[in-house]
Amino acid sequence: MDARLTAEQRDLRDTAARMARKSAPLTVAGLGDQTRINQLADDLTDSGLLELRDLGSGPTSVEVALVTEQLALAAAEASYLGPTLAVDLCRRAGVVAPAQCTIALTADLARIATQQDLPGSVAIDAGTAKCAIYLTSAGENFGLACVPVNAGVGTLDLTRPMARPSSQDSNELEGASLTADDLSAWRAFAHAVLSADLLGSARASHLAAVEYACGRTQYGRAVATFQAVQHLLAESLVLLEGAQSAVNYVAWAVDAEPADAAIDTALVSKLYCLTAARTINEIAIQVHGGIGNTWECMIHVHLRRALLAGQILGDEATLIEELVDRRLKAA
Amino acid sequence: MDYRDAAAEADFRDRLRTWLSSNARKGGLPSTGDEYWAHAAEWHTSLYDAGWFGVSFPTRYGGQGLSPVFEAIVDDELAWAGAPPKPSLGYIVHGMLRHASEEIRERFLPSMIAGTERWCQGFSEPEAGSDLAALRTTAVRHGDEYVVNGHKVWTSYSDVADWCILLARTDSDAPKHKGLTAFAMPMHQAGVTQRPLTMINGVSNEFGELLLEDARIPATNRITEPGGGWAMAMTVLNHERSPADLGYTARYSRVVRELERHVTAQPTVSPLTRHALANAYVHSEVLRMHVKRRLSERLSDHEPGPEGAIDKLLMTTTEQIVGNAARLGGITGALEDTDSSWLNIYLYSRAATVMGGTSQIQKNVIASQILKLPQR
Numbered sequence: 001m002d003a004r005l006t007a008e009q010r011d012l013r014d015t016a017a018r019m020a021r022k023s024a025p026l027t028v029a030g031l032g033d034q035t036r037i038n039q040l041a042d043d044l045t046d047s048g049l050l051e052l053r054d055l056g057s058g059p060t061s062v063e064v065a066l067v068t069e070q071l072a073l074a075a076a077e078a079s080y081l082g083p084t085l086a087v088d089l090c091r092r093a094g095v096v097a098p099a100q101c102t103i104a105l106t107a108d109l110a111r112i113a114t115q116q117d118l119p120g121s122v123a124i125d126a127g128t129a130k131c132a133i134y135l136t137s138a139g140e141n142f143g144l145a146c147v148p149v150n151a152g153v154g155t156l157d158l159t160r161p162m163a164r165p166s167s168q169d170s171n172e173l174e175g176a177s178l179t180a181d182d183l184s185a186w187r188a189f190a191h192a193v194l195s196a197d198l199l200g201s202a203r204a205s206h207l208a209a210v211e212y213a214c215g216r217t218q219y220g221r222a223v224a225t226f227q228a229v230q231h232l233l234a235e236s237l238v239l240l241e242g243a244q245s246a247v248n249y250v251a252w253a254v255d256a257e258p259a260d261a262a263i264d265t266a267l268v269s270k271l272y273c274l275t276a277a278r279t280i281n282e283i284a285i286q287v288h289g290g291i292g293n294t295w296e297c298m299i300h301v302h303l304r305r306a307l308l309a310g311q312i313l314g315d316e317a318t319l320i321e322e323l324v325d326r327r328l329k330a331a
Numbered sequence: 332m333d334y335r336d337a338a339a340e341a342d343f344r345d346r347l348r349t350w351l352s353s354n355a356r357k358g359g360l361p362s363t364g365d366e367y368w369a370h371a372a373e374w375h376t377s378l379y380d381a382g383w384f385g386v387s388f389p390t391r392y393g394g395q396g397l398s399p400v401f402e403a404i405v406d407d408e409l410a411w412a413g414a415p416p417k418p419s420l421g422y423i424v425h426g427m428l429r430h431a432s433e434e435i436r437e438r439f440l441p442s443m444i445a446g447t448e449r450w451c452q453g454f455s456e457p458e459a460g461s462d463l464a465a466l467r468t469t470a471v472r473h474g475d476e477y478v479v480n481g482h483k484v485w486t487s488y489s490d491v492a493d494w495c496i497l498l499a500r501t502d503s504d505a506p507k508h509k510g511l512t513a514f515a516m517p518m519h520q521a522g523v524t525q526r527p528l529t530m531i532n533g534v535s536n537e538f539g540e541l542l543l544e545d546a547r548i549p550a551t552n553r554i555t556e557p558g559g560g561w562a563m564a565m566t567v568l569n570h571e572r573s574p575a576d577l578g579y580t581a582r583y584s585r586v587v588r589e590l591e592r593h594v595t596a597q598p599t600v601s602p603l604t605r606h607a608l609a610n611a612y613v614h615s616e617v618l619r620m621h622v623k624r625r626l627s628e629r630l631s632d633h634e635p636g637p638e639g640a641i642d643k644l645l646m647t648t649t650e651q652i653v654g655n656a657a658r659l660g661g662i663t664g665a666l667e668d669t670d671s672s673w674l675n676i677y678l679y680s681r682a683a684t685v686m687g688g689t690s691q692i693q694k695n696v697i698a699s700q701i702l703k704l705p706q707r
Contacts, residue, residue, distance in 0.1 A: 001334050001335065001336060001400045001403065001623060001626075001627065002332070002333055002337075002400070002627055002630060003332055003333075003334055003623050003624050003627035004332060004627050004628065004630065006332060009332060062332050210702060210704070213704070214704065221705075221707065222705050224704040225704070225707055227695070227698075230694065230695070230698035230699075230702075230704050231691070231694040231698070233698065233702055233704065234693075234694035234695075234697035234698050234702065235644075235694065237641065237701065237702060238641050238644045238645060238648075238697070241638075241641050241645065242617050242618075242621060242645050244624075245617060245621035245623075245624045246617045246620055246621075248332065248624055249334060249620035249623065249624070250620075252332055252333065252334050253334070256333070256334070256335060264616075265616070268612065268613045268616045269617075271609070271613045272613050272614070272617045320606060320609045320610075321605070323612065323613070324605045324606075324608055324609045327591050327608065327609070327612055328591060328595050328600075328608075330591075331588070331591035331592045331595045
């Protein structure tokens, strides 16, 4: 065992970090700047980071998690998560993913949409997506189809717009075939990536809170000198380190471990990270005081990203029930 | 990044698993009764004799000199076999390795690691808990020995220990952190009175206090330079805060697994208990992942420092979340007087955020030494 990142993995992380920072929104008012958004979309395409899960790619889940975390850390307005999940699903189905596509989920985001779900479904992370993929039935197995999307629904995550799949012009992806096990493995991969997304959002808020506490003066001293504030920030760091350890492990496990163990680990990691990210963001709001409760403070942008990530492919209640069922069945 | 076993690690794991299949002493649940502690010494020596304890300690002191990641294998396999965790000794060993002379190390480490001589840790005092440097026990040099007077409390394993790693004041004129020295004090002598302290869960075998009245320590048993005691205490505490050195991940995983079995046998399981079980599993697994990450960091010759405070908070949070699940899933056994072990696990878990440095002290350490927040 050597759980340290390799030199190549550290390089990739730093490259993604630079790319994300260069085009990151620095203020809430600065969200939606099309020049920056296009720049980041171009950079992501040019760098090949969107192709890490292409058909024929090796085990790259650690790399995908590193990129995802860095994009979340910068609250990047870029379609990465959705397209990567789409590409990975197509890979598992043995087909090449359509260009600029994301995934269509049921209205509650709990699972990937089927043909029947399509009318009320949403395409997540659809900023630059032209289409979304969904499941079709193909005998005992599943197939995939792709449908154009129309932008603009949802106000939860301000950095990653959702879209409505169109009601027409669906295209079957010829030759795509997925078993239920393939779908479970894909979902575990998704939870690993979502864990990394949650970690990035949490880290962003934690760093902002530390910086704010050191700069904000009350009673003639920085509020960071008060033990009550210090303990909040310490609690936040502890959660962040736990989440980091979970993300490192799950990112490796979903490509390397047998499916059953990987699914367990993915549920564990997602549950830990979604609670940690929400708590860290809430602490950051508290540390920012009155400012933390205003629209102009960036923390709610990170919190909203974390809330969305926490809903995708099963919310907290769903995942807890699923995990307990699995554990008690095995006991 | 690869969490898989390398060839030597896989071989080690296989051999350990085979050994455990016939040697895992199931015993009671960890830390729940005197019976569990009564067998602790026997478990230590059988683990050591078979080559499963002290695997990452240097060979010259009886360890095997393997990389720290082998410790994680031991913890995982002990948990999966339902065996007791390994003895919590790593922190004293690391303290000696870093601060003691070669002579002291050669004299004390082999029997300590082999489990033929047992140790307790004499740091805390009635008036020196969180403020450890305020300790008042004195060691005064008289010829070839030191004469020790004072009172130590919250001393784990004091009832069975042959030796005490004692922190005492040797210079009352020096600033309080600088007048402390560490010693290896023989426990079997007239000047040392050991009294058990009964824990909240009724266990009386693990915990005690020491009255030191003209206790004698040969001057050759001085572990650190005079005044060097504080630095050693910090090393010991950094390791004592580390779940990687304590082997506690095995303890939590085992409790969670047995609790799952216990609950499965019940006619109904409340939604709250189900939630608590999930939470206990999530936290014990994340702690396991965290230990693997930390042990890998030690491959870069990283000596544990203030991040031990983070690790301790992760560990004690886990212990209390597991304890809470035990309370919800097992309290009826105590009501019916059939099985109080789950209640005892819950009660014992409340000590976790106090012993080895309170959570509040850990947060102070994180704020000042890791986040480097301004202190005034």
